[in-house]
Amino acid sequence: MDLVVDGQNYVIDADPEMPLLWALRDLIGKTGPKFGCGIAACGACTVHIDGSPVRSCALAVGDVVGGITTIEGIGTGGKLHVVQQAWLDEQVAQCGYCQAGQIMTAVALLDEVADPTDDDIDNAMGGNLCRCGTYPKIRSAIKKAAAMKAAGN
């Protein structure tokens, strides 16, 4: 089976029923996407397939069509993605375990909506659970990232 992950080609030998998350973590060694629930209920495993956010714990690897991007592949040229930079500036993370998923969902939101309202943020981020309660900082980081993007960063 062939997969393109963060711009690199991988050939893996996997049960097509295996969720993409476990193919990424155990077979390819991409540990950025996290295991949280296995039923697409927490968002910790969020990756992009051709730019759209998907819950990799509930998608069979055999059904993947398109290029996969993980948290490890969103920065360019050794530089953080603007959303990561906003997360860093706003000091969002506590335990940090859900944050790769939060960031991947936020990146997709900002690709679609340049200047999201609170409602847009609520709608987009509702599937990403955080047990440390970093939501207020996630909200401000998304707004900051939107402003940074608008300013051409």
Added chain:
Amino acid sequence: MASVGKIARRTFLVAAAAIAGGYAVGYYYYQKPYPNPLEDDLGEGEATFNPFVKIAADNTITIIAPRAEMGQGVSTTLATLVAEELDVTLDQIKVEHGPVSFAYYNSGLVEEGGPFAFFDESSTAQAVRSGFLVVGKLLGLQGTGGSSSMRDGYVKMRQAGAAARLMLIAAAAQKLGVAAGELETLNGTVLHKASARSVTYGEVAVLAATMAPPSEVKLKDKADWTLLGKPQKRLDMFAKVTGAPIYGIDVRLPDMLYGTVRMSPRFGAKPVDPDLAKAEKMPGVVKIVPLATGYGHGFGIIADNTWAAFKGAEAIVTTWDAPDYPLDSAAIDAALQQALGQKGSATRNDGDVDAAFAKAAPEKVIEGDYSVPFLAHTTMEPMNATAQFKDGALEIWCGNQSPTILRQRCASQLGIAQDKITVHTTFLGGGFGRRIEMDYAIYAAQMATETGGRPIKVTWTREEDTRHDAYRPAAVGKFRAQIGDDGMPVALDMKLASPSVTAGIMRRLFPAISPVGPDKFIVDGAFDQPYTIANYRVSAAEMPTTIPVGFWRSVGASVNGFFHEGFMDEIAVAGKIDPIALRKTLMADHPAAVKVVEKVAEMANWGEVLPKGKAKGMAFSLAFGSWVGEIVQVADTPAGIRIEKMWIAAEVGTALDADIIKAQMISAAIYGLSAAMGQEITFADGAVEQSNFHDYDAMRMFQCPTFEVAVLENFDRMGGVGEAGTPPAAPALANAIFALTGKRIRSLPLSKEVKFA
């Protein structure tokens, strides 16, 4: 408040734990420092000064922050304590958790173990506190919990930095041939201004480490701090926004196998007639091994990858023996009510409660029956550990809240000596008390003995995690109050019943010792609140059970915050007194508490006329040495009740990093609100019914209120901040809902009575 007999029993309990650990050998031992574990593993040209500091020749400065980093920011602030006195900047240092060692004992964990309120400064309370500090060192317990990391590290870590700095200056003086008094330090360098010469710490580190440590060090005055007391950028933030492999679940080792567990859903019960044939033939499954441990019985599934292990676990066919506790929630509730009917023992007994109620007019007495459910921790990172057993030695990698207990329990499980075990403590994807338990480590250690020396990473499913926790115990309370003619309470009687967290913890982590005496956790957050009421009694009875109960963020205060402050709101309503005014009057003996209440009221503009369909509620709690007032504003919307705003005022004594403290207050409040809104663990057929986030959810982004937090520094002793925001959250919300709807909800979760948007 407490009799000497009770104190003696409880002190004995902790001292007994020390003896069982095999470390307590008398008073002289307390005076003697533990050996520095860093000496065993120094690089070429690297030197160590004490268990917290090592410096390499290239001036790489490593600070050991020996507490679990589970999101609360300890690694940053502990390192800042050392850096402040060592005179280095935070971008110059590397922070490591370090090895497992008694040298990293946490006295703060047990300092408040006596039956005294935090504000009790009587000589008995102070004597017991210093006694517990000694016990804390004797225990050698390296642990993270009880919001104790800063209180334990505040002096110790600064002394470590200051002592190392003096040794570096002494070495530089020798090298430069000048008097130490002519030298100063700046950012990792020793300077001799008169001759314009300097040496880096790294250049004199090896020589400095041979110098005699100073017998006394003078710590900087607070006014001279350059790092402490100011918000710092967290040192773990970059790794956490880039998806770096920093958690136990990310560990990858050469030739590693993967696994999971399928444990009995009935606690303590054994499998009956298991059929492993189908599971063993599942693709990718290597081997299925029985697990028999102090935590439970079941199977370990060893496989080529985690998914194969999960599928193998599902394919095991078995029934489980009957457990020795009531099978369902109704029967457990009955057992709780039975315990509540027993006399119990009083931890607070001011005035004469029985006499007061005997002569009280019935219309002046109010009563309330309260209850809260069992709760799971549901850390975002499901339980896991990676282990390798080779040549009789165990190496283990995982997030954990106590490496010394981990080593002890794994040694006991495998029947090997503790010095045959190496523990690597990773970052934790959430802790909240869950990772003081050792089940994940014990299972991985046992499974590692079945792999022919290959390492194995054992990851639990979310379902296994939710159904095999050490739960926040369910609790019930029966309360009554007598209201005086002025509307103020003249008598308050609180009777509580709950399973004992101490009994559970001792059974699992210190099985050689039987707990004695009443469990302080059942009354924490109720008996120790800074209210003065003429007749005031808090008593409790234990409901014995083998259902595992453990430390859940703020422990007993998570229960009693809701009970005490919900009922205090009822007292205010019955006496027609404003809840803020009521508290200011009852807390008049404690100015720090009054200031907190005044501050949060001012922030929330308490007393303003709100539009129809909006209301506020308040609650206060003193827990882990921090005094916290919270006000919640709710709104009635077509979709249900929306939590709009929350204001928090927190008195912490000394604020080492206000931004991290504010983040912890918000975090703890959301943790409490999540539970109050909808969380409940229930039982059927001896097993937990909930399994994943679809039936055990937490607050989501769209439910999250906006927050305003004020950090106060009026009290003379430092409080812990990781948990103190949780206890007032549930009652502030319930009291706001009462103000909004007129409905007094005395049982959690609130979702059984109202709908949330």
